[in-house]
Amino acid sequence: MSSEQGSVAGPPQDEYRILHEADLRDYLAAVPAVAARLGGAAEAWSIGEVGDGNLNLVFIVKGADGGVAVKQALPYVRLVGESWPLPLSRSHYEYLALTHQARLVPGLVPAVLHHNEGLALVVMELIEPHIIMRKGLIAGALYPRFVGDIATFMARTLFFSSDLALTAAKKKEGIAAFAGNHALCKITEDLIFTDPYRVAEQNRWTQPWLDATAAAFREDLDLHAAISRLKLIFLNAPEALIHGDLHTGSIMVTEDSTVVIDPEFAFYGPMGFDIGAVIANLLMAYLASAGHETSSGARRVFEVWLLETIENVWTEFSHEFLELWRTEGHGDAYPLTLFPGPAGAARLEVERQAYMARLFGDTVGFSAAKIIRRILGLAHNADFELIEDPRQRAICEARSLRLARAMMLEPSAFPTIGAVTMAARMVRDWLPDFAN
Known part of the structure; x- marks a missing residue:
């Protein structure tokens, strides 16, 4: 039909x-x-x-x-x-x-x-003259409109498909409409949350430099428990209609325009999965940047912009999402009749902040999961793959894995987006054993 x-x-x-x-x-x-x-x-x-x-x-x-x-x-x-x-x-x-x-x-x-x-x-x-964002980031391009556009995209698409905006009946109708997309969900469940942590035929990594790291991830039971907790959230939290594959290869840009494409993985899932995907891909672009340098420090301005962009993506998304909740929060969750008067409004605002803190924790975890799968799993990022020297590529990837592991296992160490960018900045010049 x-x-x-x-x-x-x-x-x-x-x-x-x-x-x-x-x-x-x-x-x-x-x-x-x-x-x-x-x-x-x-x-x-x-x-x-x-x-x-x-x-x-x-x-x-x-x-x-x-x-x-x-x-x-x-x-x-x-x-x-x-x-x-x-x-x-x-x-x-x-x-x-x-x-x-x-x-x-x-x-x-x-x-x-x-x-x-x-x-x-x-x-x-036809979206023209846009290019895939990942290609632009590899080249060191800056995109001043990106933060505002992606924050708006995520805030509006997530909020208005959530219980904060919808009646329970309308939300359930939405869940039902996308429930059949389980084959694409299964790809995510395997390639992101399972395969990188076990022997899987389609896994690959930069050999031989990352052999020991890949083996360590397969044996790290604490990491296996942490990724399984994230997988359970993915399986069991239909918070909103998510894009499901929101990386820099699914975003087309110019300096003054942003267009999000390819939502074929869409389903009702955890909001932090989309936000974490964006942040993960920006972190990988930052940590891959050293591999694309023509001379030491040549991409410093770009890298500073990337870190600021990572911080601003979360900050502006959070601001827009909260404003929507305050002005358009007519869903069945947190009914305003339960929070009357100034005291009720103040208490609801405390709850909103706690909600965003939980959402940020999910975002950090999902971001870590996305980084790990792009280095140890099946489908890799051009950010790393186009680094010609495989040893240098492995150094950049090892740094990313070190950051991702910490983000997944030590969530309390990352209470703010600034803590994430600080950790990324610190690992930027760290050298793995094979580099010495």
């Missing part, structure tokens, strides 16, 4: 098949809204497959008048191949998430132009 935004009629073909260039051209030509956006004759459109992610096909299509991005889910994990099948339904959940986010944060996500559930295909506006 074909569905899309607005009243645009879809073409009749909806039985799943992998669309290659010729098929895609014919298909898009039969979608009036898309054909009109592209303009000109269909045979003159340029079509290029640009997907560099782990799961899907992504095409950029350009015509005389404009362009679109086309994303089609494959029936398997692209990174691995047909030996790892994956439901096509993830495309439908991505569509649901994108349209939900567009209502809450218009301009911070790509507009959906067409959706065909049978083909597991979504056509979106």
